[in-house]
Amino acid sequence: MSKQIPEVPYKTYLTEDELPKAWYNLRADMKSKPAPLLNPATKQPMTAAELEAVFCSELVSQELDNDTALIPIPGEILDFYKMYRPSPLVRAYFLEKALDTPAKIYYKFEGNNTSGSHKLNSAIAQAYYAKKQGLKGVTTETGAGQWGTALSMACAYVGLDCRVYMVKISYEQKPFRREVMRVYGASVTPSPSMETAVGRAILAAHPGTGGSLGCAISEAVEDAVSHEGYRYVLGSVLNQVLLHQSVLGLEAKAALDKLGVKPDVIIGCAGGGSNLGGLIAPFMGEKLRGEADYRFLAVEPASCPSLTRGRFAYDFCDTGHVCPLAKMYTLGSDFIPSPNHAGGLRYHGMSPVLSELRHQGLLEARAYEQTSVFAAAELFARAEGTLPAPESSHAIKGAIDEALRCRETGEEKTILFGLTGTGYFDLKAYEQFHSGTMTDFIPDDAALEAGFASLP
16 A cells, blocks of 8 residues: 555644643543542541542542542643653554555654653652652652653652662563663662562562562552651552543644544553553543544553453552552452563553443453564564554554454544553563563463452
């Protein structure tokens, strides 16, 4: 298929004046709201006072706000956004040509900052509110390292101490990403560790484990509540994070509107839900209000299939059971995913907002083995010139499959997906893919049942 003259620019940018001035709270348009977080001891909805023992006060307010549709972005955060935003909306002409598809493919590229991902959108917001509250520092977890990198950058900018617990297998697989965190002044600890009581307990129960995001969350929370002047911040899952990430979708929609383009299907990779939730937010809002119709597709790893094989139930957000209970699609807080290379997607649960949308039938989900994901990543890199991260490559695989289906049917659908990270720190994974040593691990029903047994 020959596409000689572009119908639209390869890259479309908003001007600084067109940047979103408010975050969009998708919950305001949801008729059935996500179930509240529960106190694990009383099983009653968590109060603001209880949450403020762990989280910053303003973030707690955002977490609990189900009704305010637009929340103004403080000027200091907008100024920081201008360092790397707006990010481009790209028409994937070269990928379309490689696939010989009539589909039109767009992607929102969030890798044009040092953290290499969309995570900076929420990191600066959370660091800003922590500093405004007069805190000394924050603690957090990170999987592949994008969130830890983003938070260390944001903390350096506002002047906060930053303590990161990095999932041990990623700490070992991606040594240079942890060094970037240290460049920005963060301390980085492989999790589970011997530095916390919950870390020691996890190691006793699972000797030699490579860890998981659930383990790292437990350690970071214990660290925060054990030190005066510290609070815990999270890079995904929570309502407040999806709120901050709505700038991703708001920008994408504004750029598409400038082009007069309406997507038919919107695709994102799904681990905890931050990038997918942010990308789909304004489009899902239109669907919920009856103003437009779209398909939404979440793509997750077959090794950690919370949306496709999990249960919709209340569960602990962490392995050490020190966090509140959230109603979500989950594999059980005791489920330890295999050490695949999509470290940012190795979480046992899914955002309560996305879980509720999935439960209502508004969000489709698909799971892929990692070798097929890396094959899609390599095809994309050769066509479009950007080396994608393993996490984002799940969305690429989903988009490619949708485009190939259009080739078979002749439908000229418009596809939008999120490319939320670069893969330059993931070359060890690409090496294993090329050498044929990469494996595909899919948990059997017995492994999943063992995880479900931990549901409270």
